[in-house]
Amino acid sequence: MKLSTAIASCLSGAALLASGWASVANASDCEPLRLGAAISLTGKYATNGIHAKNGYEFAIKKIDEAGGVNIGDKCYNFDVTYYDDESKGDRGATLAERLINQDKIQYMLGPYSSGLTKAIAPVTEKYKIPMVEAEGASRSLFNKGYKYLFAVLSTSEQYLASAVALAAEKAEEAGKDPSSVKIAVAVENDPFSLDIRAGVLEDAAKFGMKAVIDEKLPRDLSDMSAILTKVKLLKPDLLIVSGHSKGAATAVRQIGEMRINVPMIAITHCEAADVTGKFGDTANDILCSTQWAETLSYEDELFGSAANYETEFKSAYPEYGDKKVPYQTAQASAAVYVFADAFERAGTLDKEAVRDAIAATDLQTFYGAIKFSEAGNNIAKPMVLRQIQNGAYNVVAPSKFASHELNWPREAQ
Amino acid sequence: MDQIVSNISLLFEFPVVNLKILIDGLMIGALFALAAYGLALVWGVMNVKNLAQGDFVIAGGYVAWWLAGLGLPPLLGVPAAFIVMWGIGWVCYKLVISRVIERDLFTSLLATFGLAIMIAQILNLLFGSDTQSIKLPYDTIYLADGFIDIPIAKLIGVCMAAVLATGVIIFMKRSRMGQAIRATAQDARAARVMGIDTEKVYAFTFSLNSAICGAAGAIIVMVWLIQPFYGITYAIRSFVIVTAAGLGNLPGVIAAGLGIGALEQYGAHIFGIGYQQAIAVLLLLLVLVIRLIQQRRKRQSLQ
CATH class of the missing domain: 3.40.50.2300 (Response regulator)
Structure with missing residues (x-):
């Protein structure tokens, strides 16, 4: 009896392991889907820049584990090229040019702070590169008629x-x-x-x-x-x-x-x-x-509830152990989620189709509801x-x- | 404009506010004076205008903050920062300053500017860009119906600054090294002829400056707060004070430091806190103009 349960548990353990392997194998079968981000890893915004980067990476890992982004009958995994903008606007704009022209990046994640987003948005706009940003809340970003800029957070006013x-x-x-x-x-x-x-x-x-x-x-x-x-x-x-x-x-x-x-x-x-x-x-x-608190009653399929996001994020990044997970991290994850959702709905890698799919986003997430106005700011989530x-x-x-x-x-x- | 008028009328309506502004100003001025004092030393002795002055201050603050985090009593952070920053100052001297000391003004400005950027970024990488401060377990004294508040921590900080400044003045007057430093400042070549090892004097002076800055930073982290990129605030004030007081005039430096602290607080009250730094720079301009007029009166020959 004892032996049989031991064997059974061994087998189920092996099965679990195998399924774990299988999903990893699955994920690595997926092709990389490249995103770009200029973000503050040094300079005065470094703390929050790193929070945002961790948020991006955590969401990418979660999407990877859930089987990647399915576009048509192929699956993809996000792969982000990061550059350090040193918390300086002019540097951010230069790096955006470099991401687009040299690295041939077609989709961008936002930098940290309104100032940096303001510096980068004209560049992404010029090249018609869709950018979903999570850290620029200034309303001056949304009265310039930008068509390729989307923000998951509430505006700062x-x-x-x-x-x-x-x-x-x-x-x-x-x-x-x-x-x-x-x-x-x-x-x-x-x-x-x-x-x-x-x-x-x-x-x-x-x-x-x-x-x-x-x-x-x-x-x-x-x-x-x-x-x-x-x-x-x-x-x-x-x-x-x-x-x-x-x-x-x-x-x-x-x-x-x-x-x-x-x-x-x-x-x-x-x-x-x-x-x-x-x-x-x-x-x-x-x-x-x-913008967000882990006690709020928001939830989604990928991350679960807001509280669940907090726990899982902390286990992935133990350095946040005795702190609250900052909302800067949560909204960065939400931005990646918006991209994944838009790609799947667009069903193609065509830039314009993806842009339109992002604009049509109507998503319930652990971070709150996300629905963009004509101007690109999120109008569904309260402060x-x-x-x-x-x-x-x-x-x-x-x-x-x-x-x-x-x-x-x-x-x- | 309305706001300015109403701010000025507040000063008359509540006279006690003047006292409060003055006290606040003198307290912050004491720390400006300390950093300026080190700058005057280096400027006078080595003719190096140290743009990294403010960053030494902030580095000292981080040393004290870091040690306090490890369990050192915060007040001991001041001597600890003095010692650690002495060492860092010495390393900076040997690595960078000693190589540019004989060069022209521009080279030493560039070198110290580079040093400033390096220190700020290293602090940023080590400790992050968050603001830090040490909270001391002392009460606050309230006077005049609670209008005037003097945190005991601030009082201790100002006293420490005073002790340090007096110590350095006595050291410069009495000790053998102090004499050597003053001799070098007067004429480095003559000092060398008289057997003074000027290289050693330079290294000592720069380290001493760095240590003074470090102690000032350790006091600042107990009383206000620091961030890796706050150095420039203290660097600008130091330059204003030294330009106003002149080199080799240590009591003048202290007076100018206290004065600029008080004037800034008044300016912040009347024009708004956003113009606090502008007022410091405006004062510098004013001092330069006055100096220029004074110099014109003197007869001078072309050299």
Whole structure:
């Protein structure tokens, strides 16, 4: 009896192994389908550039394991040629030319940051190369009439705009008119953050709110006490800060030191700056915008649920073990998924047909719904606001996906 | 324009804010002064304008941050960064600076510029491009109804900067090496004739500069934050301060450092924080113009 079960388990183990071998063999039978990407592996965007690259590679591996991309009766595997753009726009544009002209790349994945995407998009547009990008959120990318640029993420003016609505809601609950809400805005002087500012001010104008502070942060910010002193004097009801990870780190550090007591504080790049790890309780009750969170109830066939993506990604990349998987990684994976889906629907390697298939994308993914507007931005996925509650990121808005109640007003820590 | 007017009126409406701005400015100015002090040393003694000054500061910050991560008490990071950066400065001198010291201005500028890029990228590759800081377990003192906040960590940092600066001044005045450095600065050839090993003096001076920068960086990482590409901020300030104060005028350097810190904070309050660096550069321009007018009064012959 014992022997037979042992044999049986051995056999099934062997069968499993064999099937494993078979699928690997299958995948390696597939022809390579070449994509190109200029991405920041060095320079100031290196951290997020590498997050994005890992996201691309993880999705490619998953697609490979699931049998590759089936176009017609042939199967393909993505093979990406990467170049390092050194976080510089001119370098990115040169490398895009090189990918297209020398390496004969027909399809591109995006770089990291709006600035780099802005530099590369005119090149891909010139050569009519479809590019699905995951890391450029500036809305200025989508008013130029580009036909070959597609972005899976929400545009940047939506990042913190929902905080304005939330502040209005809270004012009403407290029996005050939303127009009495005073807003302080401090954003970096770059396309991405200026979009955030525009989105916030537009929404604030709708409610008749007044911006009492409206300042631009310098690129090499390490001290914003000048702004925070004004915040102390003018007592706004909502403080908005956006300046990539250095903005988040500087803001949280000095908000704690200076005991800034604003009922609602909303910032970007909380996770990238690791504000909970570095500043502990000081970060509590701060609102953080995110494109994606692993607690959301999105799912798809390839990656499973958002939570499943997180677990599988972590086991593939153990260096993320004790961190959250950043949304930059998730959206990069989603971009590869969009390509795979479009190729299969197009059923051909013809560039124009693939471009049209991408434009017609209507996909549910672990990252959220993806459907492109005429301009190429994703209009199906909302931005999410999370609040740091006792060191944990809890979704509080939009209410449809909210898992926790908003703590309001924020107490000075 | 409205914003500027309302910002100025805030200064009068809440006079205590002036004090707050001044304190913040002097604190950051103390660290600018420290980096500038090292620059003045190298500039004066070796006639090398070190464009990598700011990157030495940031490198020192990363040394302290890295050691703190390994469990070293953060305050010990300052002497540790001083020692480690001394070594790195010495290596830089032997590898690069010693070869360009006799060359023209342009060569040494290019060499130190290259050094700056190298250091920034090496830090980026080693530690990543995220911002880093050390959080010290100390409280903050609140004065004037909470308007003025002085984190004890900042206070400790400024005190350390003061101790270091005094130490270096005494060292330069009293010690044998200090005398040799000053002699070399006055006339390197004469110093050589008098038996001073100027090569050794140069190596010592450059290492000392690097060590001072390192200590400044270690203080900065405790009080503000650092990132591999933040060096330029400190390099620009150092140049402004040294140009304003002149070489060989160490008390002047300290005064100019504190002054620029305070003026920048005022500028940031009135015109917006985005113009903080512009104000530093504007000050440099102003200083240069004034210097030029001063020089014109002197009678000078063509050499």
